Amino acid sequence: MNITDPITIALTKGRILKETLPLLAKVGIEPSEDLDASRKLIVPTTITNVHLVILRGSDVPTYVKHGAADIGIAGKDMLLEFGGEGIYEPLDLGIARCRLMTAGPRVSQTAQAPRRRIRVATKFLNIARAHYAGKGIHADLIKLYGSMELAPLMG
Template sequence: MKELTIAMPKGRIFEEAVVMLKQAGYKLPPEFDDSRKLIIEVPEENLRFILAKPMDVPTYVEHGVADLGIAGKDVMLEEERDVYELLDLHISHCYLAVAGLPNTTMNEVAPRIATKYPNVASSYFREQGEQVEIIKLNGSIEIAPIIGLTDRIVDIVSTGQTLKDNGLVEYERIVDITSRLIVNPVSYRIQHERIQEMVDRLGQVISVKPVK
Protein backbone atom coordinates (compact mmCIF):
# COMPACT_ATOMS: atom_id res chain seq x y z
CA MET A 1 0.00 0.00 0.00
CA LYS A 2 1.42 3.35 -1.12
CA GLU A 3 2.12 5.81 1.65
CA LEU A 4 0.20 9.07 1.89
CA THR A 5 2.27 12.24 1.87
CA ILE A 6 0.89 15.20 3.81
CA ALA A 7 2.28 18.74 3.57
CA MET A 8 1.89 20.79 6.75
CA PRO A 9 2.97 24.31 7.71
CA LYS A 10 5.26 24.80 10.67
CA GLY A 11 4.05 26.65 13.74
CA ARG A 12 0.58 26.93 15.24
CA ILE A 13 -1.27 25.04 12.50
CA PHE A 14 1.21 22.16 12.72
CA GLU A 15 0.86 21.92 16.49
CA GLU A 16 -2.94 21.95 16.41
CA ALA A 17 -3.11 19.53 13.47
CA VAL A 18 -0.82 17.04 15.25
CA VAL A 19 -3.17 17.06 18.24
CA MET A 20 -6.11 16.37 15.91
CA LEU A 21 -4.33 13.51 14.14
CA LYS A 22 -3.52 11.90 17.49
CA GLN A 23 -7.11 12.34 18.65
CA ALA A 24 -8.19 10.66 15.40
CA GLY A 25 -6.14 7.62 16.40
CA TYR A 26 -3.05 8.09 14.26
CA LYS A 27 0.02 6.79 16.08
CA LEU A 28 2.63 9.52 15.70
CA PRO A 29 6.02 9.12 17.41
CA PRO A 30 6.62 11.09 20.65
CA GLU A 31 9.38 13.17 19.02
CA PHE A 32 7.07 14.16 16.15
CA ASP A 33 6.01 17.44 17.77
CA ASP A 34 9.58 18.63 18.37
CA SER A 35 11.19 17.38 15.17
CA ARG A 36 13.41 19.79 13.25
CA LYS A 37 13.34 17.61 10.16
CA LEU A 38 11.63 18.81 7.00
CA ILE A 39 10.46 15.31 6.05
CA ILE A 40 9.16 12.93 8.72
CA GLU A 41 8.40 9.29 7.96
CA VAL A 42 5.79 7.45 10.04
CA PRO A 43 6.06 3.91 8.62
CA GLU A 44 3.71 2.38 11.20
CA GLU A 45 0.89 4.51 9.77
CA ASN A 46 2.23 4.46 6.19
CA LEU A 47 2.39 8.27 6.27
CA ARG A 48 5.03 10.80 5.32
CA PHE A 49 4.92 14.46 6.36
CA ILE A 50 6.55 17.40 4.59
CA LEU A 51 6.98 20.50 6.77
CA ALA A 52 6.81 23.66 4.70
CA LYS A 53 6.16 27.37 4.69
CA PRO A 54 2.39 28.01 4.84
CA MET A 55 2.24 29.55 1.35
CA ASP A 56 4.06 26.54 -0.14
CA VAL A 57 1.66 23.86 1.10
CA PRO A 58 -0.96 24.27 -1.68
CA THR A 59 1.85 24.33 -4.27
CA TYR A 60 3.17 20.97 -3.09
CA VAL A 61 -0.34 19.52 -3.17
CA GLU A 62 -1.22 20.96 -6.58
CA HIS A 63 1.94 19.52 -8.15
CA GLY A 64 1.43 16.12 -6.54
CA VAL A 65 4.55 15.90 -4.39
CA ALA A 66 2.09 15.78 -1.49
CA ASP A 67 -1.22 13.95 -1.67
CA LEU A 68 -2.78 16.01 1.09
CA GLY A 69 -2.07 19.26 2.85
CA ILE A 70 -3.25 21.37 5.74
CA ALA A 71 -3.50 25.04 4.86
CA GLY A 72 -5.17 28.16 6.20
CA LYS A 73 -8.11 29.52 4.23
CA ASP A 74 -6.13 32.76 3.84
CA VAL A 75 -3.48 30.86 1.87
CA MET A 76 -6.12 29.12 -0.21
CA LEU A 77 -7.76 32.41 -1.14
CA GLU A 78 -4.43 34.02 -2.00
CA GLU A 79 -2.86 31.15 -3.94
CA GLU A 80 -5.94 29.87 -5.84
CA ARG A 81 -4.31 26.49 -6.49
CA ASP A 82 -5.91 23.58 -8.33
CA VAL A 83 -6.70 21.46 -5.27
CA TYR A 84 -9.85 20.23 -3.54
CA GLU A 85 -10.84 21.36 -0.06
CA LEU A 86 -12.08 18.30 1.79
CA LEU A 87 -12.64 19.43 5.35
CA ASP A 88 -12.71 22.52 7.54
CA LEU A 89 -10.62 21.42 10.51
CA HIS A 90 -11.85 24.28 12.72
CA ILE A 91 -8.34 24.99 14.01
CA SER A 92 -6.12 28.09 14.02
CA HIS A 93 -9.06 30.49 14.08
CA CYS A 94 -8.27 34.04 12.95
CA TYR A 95 -9.46 36.49 10.31
CA LEU A 96 -8.21 38.89 7.66
CA ALA A 97 -8.81 42.55 8.39
CA VAL A 98 -8.08 46.06 7.20
CA ALA A 99 -6.20 48.09 9.83
CA GLY A 100 -4.37 51.37 10.16
CA LEU A 101 -3.59 54.28 12.43
CA PRO A 102 -6.58 55.47 14.50
CA ASN A 103 -8.70 58.42 13.38
CA THR A 104 -7.23 58.52 9.87
CA THR A 105 -8.84 58.38 6.46
CA MET A 106 -7.41 56.83 3.33
CA ASN A 107 -5.84 59.08 0.74
CA GLU A 108 -8.44 59.87 -1.90
CA VAL A 109 -5.83 59.76 -4.65
CA ALA A 110 -4.28 56.29 -5.08
CA PRO A 111 -4.44 55.07 -1.47
CA ARG A 112 -1.82 52.46 -0.69
CA ILE A 113 -2.32 49.14 1.09
CA ALA A 114 0.47 46.95 2.51
CA THR A 115 -0.15 43.22 2.77
CA LYS A 116 1.18 39.68 2.43
CA TYR A 117 -2.03 38.92 0.54
CA PRO A 118 -2.05 41.07 -2.62
CA ASN A 119 -4.67 38.99 -4.46
CA VAL A 120 -7.09 38.93 -1.54
CA ALA A 121 -6.58 42.64 -0.83
CA SER A 122 -7.03 43.63 -4.50
CA SER A 123 -10.25 41.62 -4.77
CA TYR A 124 -11.64 43.05 -1.55
CA PHE A 125 -11.08 46.71 -2.42
CA ARG A 126 -12.28 46.16 -5.98
CA GLU A 127 -15.53 44.75 -4.56
CA GLN A 128 -15.80 47.90 -2.43
CA GLY A 129 -15.43 50.00 -5.57
CA GLU A 130 -12.12 51.44 -4.39
CA GLN A 131 -9.03 51.70 -6.57
CA VAL A 132 -5.91 51.19 -4.46
CA GLU A 133 -2.21 50.54 -4.92
CA ILE A 134 -1.15 47.26 -3.32
CA ILE A 135 2.35 47.03 -1.82
CA LYS A 136 3.40 43.48 -1.04
CA LEU A 137 5.49 43.02 2.10
CA ASN A 138 6.75 39.76 3.57
CA GLY A 139 7.03 40.77 7.21
CA SER A 140 6.38 43.51 9.76
CA ILE A 141 3.23 44.62 7.95
CA GLU A 142 2.21 46.75 10.95
CA ILE A 143 5.07 49.17 10.41
CA ALA A 144 3.84 50.32 6.97
CA PRO A 145 1.28 52.95 8.12
CA ILE A 146 3.50 54.01 11.03
CA ILE A 147 6.34 55.04 8.73
CA GLY A 148 3.99 56.54 6.14
CA LEU A 149 4.45 53.84 3.51
CA THR A 150 0.75 53.04 3.26
CA ASP A 151 -2.67 54.24 4.40
CA ARG A 152 -3.84 50.81 5.54
CA ILE A 153 -2.74 47.21 5.90
CA VAL A 154 -4.52 43.94 5.22
CA ASP A 155 -3.29 41.24 7.56
CA ILE A 156 -4.21 38.27 9.71
CA VAL A 157 -5.68 39.12 13.12
CA SER A 158 -5.86 36.55 15.89
CA THR A 159 -6.27 38.33 19.22
CA GLY A 160 -5.70 41.88 17.99
CA GLN A 161 -2.84 42.36 20.44
CA THR A 162 -0.22 42.95 17.73
CA LEU A 163 -2.30 45.76 16.25
CA LYS A 164 -2.78 47.29 19.68
CA ASP A 165 0.92 47.01 20.56
CA ASN A 166 1.77 48.96 17.40
CA GLY A 167 -0.86 51.65 17.88
CA LEU A 168 -3.12 50.41 15.07
CA VAL A 169 -6.87 49.82 14.99
CA GLU A 170 -9.03 47.50 12.96
CA TYR A 171 -11.27 49.18 10.39
CA GLU A 172 -12.91 46.34 8.47
CA ARG A 173 -13.16 42.58 8.87
CA ILE A 174 -12.73 40.83 5.52
CA VAL A 175 -13.12 37.08 6.10
CA ASP A 176 -12.89 34.50 8.88
CA ILE A 177 -10.06 32.00 8.56
CA THR A 178 -9.61 28.38 9.69
CA SER A 179 -7.34 25.61 8.45
CA ARG A 180 -8.50 23.19 5.78
CA LEU A 181 -7.57 19.67 4.70
CA ILE A 182 -6.79 19.85 0.98
CA VAL A 183 -6.02 17.14 -1.58
CA ASN A 184 -4.45 16.72 -5.00
CA PRO A 185 -7.27 15.83 -7.45
CA VAL A 186 -5.38 12.86 -8.93
CA SER A 187 -4.43 11.51 -5.49
CA TYR A 188 -8.04 11.83 -4.41
CA ARG A 189 -9.11 9.64 -7.30
CA ILE A 190 -6.34 7.05 -6.95
CA GLN A 191 -6.26 6.82 -3.15
CA HIS A 192 -9.85 7.75 -2.47
CA GLU A 193 -10.52 5.04 0.12
CA ARG A 194 -7.57 5.90 2.37
CA ILE A 195 -8.09 9.61 2.03
CA GLN A 196 -11.80 9.33 2.80
CA GLU A 197 -10.93 7.29 5.88
CA MET A 198 -8.75 10.16 7.12
CA VAL A 199 -11.53 12.65 6.39
CA ASP A 200 -14.00 10.52 8.35
CA ARG A 201 -11.65 10.07 11.33
CA LEU A 202 -10.83 13.77 11.51
CA GLY A 203 -14.49 14.61 11.04
CA GLN A 204 -15.34 12.59 14.14
CA VAL A 205 -12.79 14.58 16.15
CA ILE A 206 -14.33 17.85 14.94
CA SER A 207 -17.84 16.70 15.82
CA VAL A 208 -17.00 16.03 19.47
CA LYS A 209 -14.88 19.09 20.22
CA PRO A 210 -16.35 22.54 20.94
CA VAL A 211 -16.26 24.86 17.96
CA LYS A 212 -14.86 28.30 18.79
Protein backbone atom coordinates in the same frame (compact mmCIF):
# COMPACT_ATOMS: atom_id res chain seq x y z
CA MET B 1 -2.79 5.08 -6.70
CA ASN B 2 -2.42 1.65 -5.14
CA ILE B 3 -3.45 0.86 -1.55
CA THR B 4 0.19 0.10 -0.71
CA ASP B 5 1.52 3.39 -2.10
CA PRO B 6 2.84 5.79 0.52
CA ILE B 7 0.64 8.72 1.54
CA THR B 8 2.23 12.10 2.10
CA ILE B 9 0.45 14.63 4.30
CA ALA B 10 1.73 18.21 4.02
CA LEU B 11 1.40 20.14 7.27
CA THR B 12 1.95 23.81 8.02
CA LYS B 13 4.69 24.70 10.51
CA GLY B 14 3.86 26.56 13.72
CA ARG B 15 0.48 27.01 15.36
CA ILE B 16 -1.43 25.05 12.71
CA LEU B 17 0.93 22.09 13.19
CA LYS B 18 0.40 22.14 16.96
CA GLU B 19 -3.39 22.17 16.48
CA THR B 20 -3.33 19.56 13.68
CA LEU B 21 -1.36 16.85 15.50
CA PRO B 22 -4.15 16.05 18.02
CA LEU B 23 -6.64 15.74 15.13
CA LEU B 24 -4.38 13.30 13.31
CA ALA B 25 -3.78 11.36 16.54
CA LYS B 26 -7.54 10.79 16.83
CA VAL B 27 -7.38 8.79 13.59
CA GLY B 28 -4.20 6.97 14.57
CA ILE B 29 -1.66 9.07 12.68
CA GLU B 30 1.15 10.25 14.94
CA PRO B 31 4.73 11.24 14.19
CA SER B 32 7.07 8.41 15.13
CA GLU B 33 9.53 10.92 16.57
CA ASP B 34 9.32 14.13 18.59
CA LEU B 35 8.82 16.98 16.13
CA ASP B 36 10.19 19.54 18.60
CA ALA B 37 13.47 17.63 18.92
CA SER B 38 13.76 16.68 15.25
CA ARG B 39 14.92 18.90 12.42
CA LYS B 40 13.58 16.50 9.79
CA LEU B 41 11.13 17.91 7.29
CA ILE B 42 9.90 14.46 6.21
CA VAL B 43 8.71 12.54 9.24
CA PRO B 44 7.55 8.91 9.38
CA THR B 45 4.39 8.15 11.35
CA THR B 46 3.00 5.28 13.38
CA ILE B 47 1.34 4.06 10.18
CA THR B 48 3.90 2.43 7.89
CA ASN B 49 3.01 4.04 4.55
CA VAL B 50 2.05 7.47 5.87
CA HIS B 51 4.56 10.25 6.36
CA LEU B 52 4.32 13.93 7.17
CA VAL B 53 6.03 16.80 5.38
CA ILE B 54 6.43 19.95 7.46
CA LEU B 55 6.28 23.09 5.28
CA ARG B 56 5.68 26.82 5.26
CA GLY B 57 1.96 27.50 4.97
CA SER B 58 2.39 29.14 1.59
CA ASP B 59 4.00 25.98 0.20
CA VAL B 60 1.32 23.47 1.26
CA PRO B 61 -1.13 24.25 -1.61
CA THR B 62 1.72 24.08 -4.14
CA TYR B 63 2.93 20.67 -2.92
CA VAL B 64 -0.61 19.28 -3.09
CA LYS B 65 -1.42 20.90 -6.43
CA HIS B 66 1.69 19.41 -8.07
CA GLY B 67 1.36 15.96 -6.50
CA ALA B 68 4.34 16.15 -4.14
CA ALA B 69 1.87 15.64 -1.27
CA ASP B 70 -1.39 13.70 -1.39
CA ILE B 71 -3.25 15.89 1.09
CA GLY B 72 -2.40 19.04 3.01
CA ILE B 73 -3.57 21.10 5.92
CA ALA B 74 -3.15 24.86 5.57
CA GLY B 75 -4.93 28.03 6.55
CA LYS B 76 -7.70 29.40 4.35
CA ASP B 77 -5.58 32.53 3.90
CA MET B 78 -2.89 30.42 2.25
CA LEU B 79 -5.38 28.75 -0.09
CA LEU B 80 -6.77 32.11 -1.16
CA GLU B 81 -3.39 33.78 -1.53
CA PHE B 82 -1.15 31.07 -2.93
CA GLY B 83 -3.11 29.14 -5.47
CA GLY B 84 -6.09 27.31 -4.10
CA GLU B 85 -7.41 26.88 -7.65
CA GLY B 86 -7.66 23.23 -8.57
CA ILE B 87 -7.45 22.13 -4.95
CA TYR B 88 -10.42 20.45 -3.32
CA GLU B 89 -11.19 21.87 0.10
CA PRO B 90 -13.31 19.22 1.83
CA LEU B 91 -13.76 20.89 5.22
CA ASP B 92 -12.83 23.60 7.65
CA LEU B 93 -11.07 21.97 10.61
CA GLY B 94 -11.91 24.91 12.86
CA ILE B 95 -8.30 25.36 13.98
CA ALA B 96 -5.85 28.27 13.99
CA ARG B 97 -8.45 30.93 13.29
CA CYS B 98 -7.12 34.27 12.09
CA ARG B 99 -8.41 37.57 10.77
CA LEU B 100 -7.02 39.81 8.10
CA MET B 101 -7.33 43.47 9.02
CA THR B 102 -6.89 46.88 7.46
CA ALA B 103 -5.24 49.71 9.37
CA GLY B 104 -4.51 53.27 8.43
CA PRO B 105 -4.20 56.79 9.77
CA ARG B 106 -7.34 58.39 11.17
CA VAL B 107 -8.77 60.81 8.62
CA SER B 108 -12.03 62.74 8.76
CA GLN B 109 -14.83 61.40 6.58
CA THR B 110 -14.96 64.61 4.51
CA ALA B 111 -11.24 64.47 3.80
CA GLN B 112 -11.50 60.80 2.86
CA ALA B 113 -14.56 61.08 0.59
CA PRO B 114 -12.91 62.53 -2.54
CA ARG B 115 -10.02 60.12 -2.31
CA ARG B 116 -10.42 57.38 -4.90
CA ARG B 117 -7.06 55.68 -4.54
CA ILE B 118 -5.55 54.21 -1.44
CA ARG B 119 -2.22 52.59 -0.68
CA VAL B 120 -2.25 49.28 1.13
CA ALA B 121 0.77 47.45 2.49
CA THR B 122 0.12 43.72 2.72
CA LYS B 123 1.69 40.32 2.49
CA PHE B 124 -1.56 39.02 0.96
CA LEU B 125 -1.67 40.74 -2.43
CA ASN B 126 -4.29 38.48 -4.03
CA ILE B 127 -6.66 38.60 -1.06
CA ALA B 128 -6.29 42.40 -0.74
CA ARG B 129 -6.78 42.91 -4.49
CA ALA B 130 -10.02 40.89 -4.45
CA HIS B 131 -11.27 42.58 -1.27
CA TYR B 132 -10.80 46.16 -2.47
CA ALA B 133 -11.99 45.42 -6.02
CA GLY B 134 -15.17 43.94 -4.52
CA LYS B 135 -15.74 47.22 -2.69
CA GLY B 136 -15.03 49.31 -5.79
CA ILE B 137 -11.89 50.79 -4.25
CA HIS B 138 -8.76 51.20 -6.33
CA ALA B 139 -5.85 50.20 -4.12
CA ASP B 140 -2.16 50.51 -4.88
CA LEU B 141 -0.83 47.38 -3.20
CA ILE B 142 2.63 47.29 -1.65
CA LYS B 143 4.07 43.86 -0.88
CA LEU B 144 5.63 43.59 2.59
CA TYR B 145 6.81 40.52 4.46
CA GLY B 146 6.52 41.74 8.03
CA SER B 147 5.90 44.71 10.37
CA MET B 148 2.55 45.50 8.76
CA GLU B 149 1.57 47.67 11.73
CA LEU B 150 4.50 49.98 10.96
CA ALA B 151 3.46 50.73 7.37
CA PRO B 152 0.56 53.17 8.13
CA LEU B 153 2.75 55.05 10.61
CA MET B 154 5.47 55.51 8.01
CA GLY B 155 3.07 56.59 5.26
